Amino acid sequence: MLKEVNWSVSRTYRSETECEPYQFYSDALIQSKSLDLLLGYFSSATISVLSGGFAVFLSSGGIARIVINDVLSDQDKHAIKQATQREAALFPIDLLNVKGLRKTLDDYGRHFFECLSWLIANQRIQMKIIRPKNRRGISHYKSGIFSDGIEQVGFKGSCNFTAYGLLENLEEMDVYLSWENGRSSQWINNQAEYFQKIFSGDADFVEYLDVNAVTVAIQKEFGDKTIGELLIEERELLERKRKFFENPLLQRTFDKVNAKLEYIIREPRFPYLDGPRAYQIEAYERWRKKGTKGIFAMATGTGKTITSLNCILQEFKKNSSHTYHALILVPTITLVDQWVKEVRSFNFQEVFKVSSKNDWQNELTTLVSTSKRISLSFIIVSTYASFVKDKFRRLVNDLPEDTIFIADEGHNLASPIVAEKLKGFKLQKRIGLSATPKRIYDPEGTQGMERFFDDREPYTFSFPMEQAIKQGVLCSYYYFPHIIRLAPDELSRYIEISNRLAKLSRFKRSPENDIIIERLLLTRKRIIHKATHKLPTTIDILTHQFQERGNLKYTFVYVPEGESFEIREEADELVADNIKLINQYTREIAKIDDNILVNQFISGMKDRQEILDQFQSGVIDVIASMKCLDEGVDIPRAEVAIFCSSTGNPRQFVQRRGRILRNHPEKDHAVIHDLVVIPDYTERNLDADTYALEKGLVKAELERVMHFASLSRNPYNAEDVFKSVCDYYDLNVYSIQNELSAV
Template identity: 40%
Template sequence: MKNTLLFKDLNFPPTYKYSSDSNHIPLEFYEDTFPIAKTIDLLLGYFSSNAIKVLSKSFAEFIYNGGKMRLITNHFLSENDFDNLLDNTEINNEDKIIDIFKNLEDLEKNLSKEGQHFFDCLKFLLKKKRLELIPVKFNGFDLAHCKKMILFDGKDYISTDGSINFTLSALIKNSESFQLDAPWVSNVSKERIEEEKVNFEKIYSNQHPNYKQIDKKEIEKVISNIGNDKNIRDLLDDSIKLGSDSYSKKVNFILTKKKERFNTLIEKIDNTPKFPFPQGPRKYQKDAYNEWVKKDYSGVFAMATGTGKTITSLNCLLNLYKESGNYRAIILVPSIALLNQWEEEVKSFNFKKILKVGGGNNWEKDLANYSSNYSWGLKNDLIIISTYGSFVLDRFQKLFQKIQEDFLLIADEAHNMGANNIQKKLKDVKVNKKIGLSATPKRIYDPEGTLAIDSFFKDTPPYTYSFGMAKALEFGFLTGYKYYPLIVELSECEFEEYTEISKKLLKFFDFDKGKFRDDPIVEILLLKRKSIIHKATNKLDLFSSIIKELIKNKKNKFVFAYIPEGNTTNNDGDTVKILNEYLKRIHNNYPKLKMNSYTSEDQNLEEVLRGFEDGKIEVLFAMKMLDEGVDVPRAEVGIFASSTGNPRQFIQRRGRLLRKHKDKAFATIYDMVVIPRLESNLGELFNIEKNLVKNELNRVAYFASLAMNFYDSKEALNDVCQKYDLDLDTIINEL
């Protein structure tokens, strides 16, 4: 809440004096001035519990409005003060001084509600770096009852003068009074305020002859130990719950008005969007927003998997809300799993108005009502989260096109927007603000689709904001990994078929340009040959040996396995799914291993992921379902048996493994690299094969270059590089 009220606007007593026996009691001063104050400088002769009890009632609203405090105090309590902080104790000796460091345990166990609330407030300010504590010794100068305040509202300073008792009983009895100085009252008041400011600054800067600063770490430690971690909503709520049974009617009237005001603030907090983490967005997330604004609110965030693309884009929406006071957005996702995952992220920002489209949700009536209201000028807050499949539906487009003008569009896994069915709809999408999110915006083998994406977002490489894998690892946002490329050779039968196809391709190969000529037959033959690589039977043997090694080293938990899609022929000549062959072999070889699959045909996918997170499922077999966006940070080992040749899939799959988790020191990736046969004589096919192997090594080299065990990875590829006269370092430098 932004305050435009100033001290000068308040109704101070005509005499500018507050006392417990007048119509203007001290609590009224605290309740009126604290919410307006930008800064409070407080000088306490000792760390007074009575001051704590009184000030605690006004502290929370000061914090809510962004106030900062400097507190100069001794670290001692009188016995009276110490006991006043505790519940149900009798005060026997008001003059005895107690060191709160030595009596910390008693203080923690028996702190009263007011005392606890005050320490909670102090801890909040400390964490937010909005409190400076300056403990001092008085060099024999008796200031035990010195209690002064200097408050600043952004324009004027005011100060209190008098022996303020700060006692809780002073709220009821006639024992507290002080004089207020304000600059508009008189020149004398101005002089007194300036004198108090100068005096405070001398103590603060350790220049005052009667004060000596001592180490503040101990007193901060006390606050950290006693104070609870609470957010501002809880602090406001605690403040209005502080007891008032024994107070006078004047006090209760003030507290009742405050309760009404705080309930309004709490309701506002409950319904106001905010960043989900108290430390706020990271620097790179702020940078992404600033670059997006510079590009006229349209662009692609090319960010590595696991670096917080979702949070980064929602922070942009939050900033728009802070500027305009409203929010309207549509978020596009490729799967139902991501539909639900985005809903949770949106809720974490406290955006309340959410409509899910797709995944069996009933949305048409709500969207139709919203569209109707919108046409009449009722432009309410709304976030639509839709799958790409539902987004392209004519009935959705008919309604969305009526409201889209004020909406921010966020496209998750934005490379999907280059697909033909989505491309056709882009010409009708007229949103002015848009963000594309992808670790891999470029569509491999689809330059037209890539061009459509770049055109829609008005962006080109290196894009509006880029945060690649190397930077993410360097800054510790992702887990480091060990990478083991494993060579898989074709079987004799597969090699014969592969060679036969290669010979047919030979007549289409342009040796001068080092690539194939454009011809439909080339595409058909390449797909056939890729299928042989994809389904190479020797992968299964290697896969089984990797599992055996993991079991031997007791590393067979939290394992992701990416298996080739499609069918194959088993030993009996039957057509079966490749995935089922892997499941069958591993179950037969290692019957005690707990495993499951995660595919579009499987049921209860959320339960499957939960079982994997909990370690009840040790190995999870997938094909493509885990490629895009699903968060499983517990995964530690990845086995990539699927050789699709699409770099995006490998980058996304690696990202699944590299998400941070408190129990994961590093990730391990086993990557199967299929080549024809190391010992074969390729003859006239050599140049064709060299070109294809180099393309495969581009991916492998990039993975290896960022790995913790780069030289191990490099050594594993030596034989392949020698056979095809390739140099891995050169390939890496050319990436």
């Protein structure tokens, strides 16, 4: 903050004294959020001279507004012209990479001017070019205001904002501190009003110019004496910058800037310049108010990971020991890697992975042992499967008490294996993450999760999909369910199993009967899951899309997969039956047209990121996947999804819907096709028990369908598709929807 700077006691800065103009600019830049400069001559070489300070300023979200006269170097004119033509928008700058930014700003070569163009084009540096109206002469201001968002520091002096003015001339400037006295505060207020009048375009005493009207400073026009004072020799001056910083009077300031740079390079921070969204701030505040324990019920795609990591960040900022401690549990190894990537985006340096694929034991044992004596930072990301192992549990027991415990897909905590290991769990700072905390199909998991996190509906923080779509966090979508009928042989087997289940339901429950019922339910589930007619329906949908759009770009196809896994590090897709299915779907999709490029995306592939990148760029048109795309993969460019899987797991469908609803600048909405298996009832006479059993199954499917439809752009389409089904089973879609709302 600006109040923390040791400003010149006299509030004056002069060349060749202990308080140089360079020192003022550097001290002010590294503490500011905004800078308004009212200038005469301007040269971007000054930004290069002050590269360290400007790198800190820009990476902290700072915005500079600059008014300049109509004399520029040829390079600066070209850079501004590029920016006005938006050519620089193609040149990416990572403002959070303060080390790389400083290097670019220090260079003053081609890369520097590309960087300057990008900063102007993206309004990190905003410029107005002026000259006096109806008068000869030029704009010759030399004043400005720095602000940290609370306090301001103003200055006025003789120094042009050029490298020559900063490095060579004998210059002086007077400084005004907003908190110091009424005179300084009044000067700053008057200066701010005057600057705003000019910058807003409302000043009737100046003429506003575009870059084409700028006069390029050249030796022929200005003469040798003026050249040194203006712009032409600044490249040579920059070569003398190193010698300039050898001045012992300036070394202290230079060291201070470098120290600030090193601090920012190592300091944990939010990964986006705009900071956390309002709802992410609210989530943290509610969690704190709840006693740092609770569930975050957040729709897939709304940033559960970022929201929970922001809690670690905010706790770190409040920690007097300046350390962070966290233990994060996730279902799969793939998610371990994805969480680690997100953790590192916050610039947390000490990150440890725990899974069957990592040799973690020695490193983590040393860490935990050392942390008992010295305050060390760490974030451990582990699979649930590794968490339940005794050798890891012993280490967890020795973690510091302020360690934040985050459970991704927190329902896993209720599994018997994990629940047993959580007895006597001492970590009290807890966050449970789930898109669907309240699960009708999993009451035990819901209750276990709620007990562990001491939370109930509406939960510590909720951010449902409806709210996310309304606020533009997720894009809107069209939803098209398609009824799939079973093939004759499938239907015959399905009827046989249903009849046996109906008979068994009449008997008193027993362990033996429960085992038989469970086996029959699984067999019937596989019939529905792998229904033969799903593939031709999928091809019909894609063929229609291709005829309508001329391509199949940005399309996901969720192919039916085999088993469903819970506490497993890797959901193995590479079983023979699964390989056969995904190969079959891939071949048939590719046959639609020779120009369609379709790729599989399954566990164990080494080139998965390359496939995703090619999909994002449109090289690959269609991705066929099973479970892999459920694992937190972020592909905002995806526009169309076909759900061929019928696992009976509503959570999976909710996750997949969230995957397709990520926002992208070139994406207005998403389209979801959902293949719903309904047995052919038209030619069947069902007994009362079988009818009741099937009615329950159909109702369960319609609950998911109506939930999807209710948030879509075309909510009434589903009602039309299922009208005859509802009539046969005496079901009402509105009653189903009301029941869902009441849950």
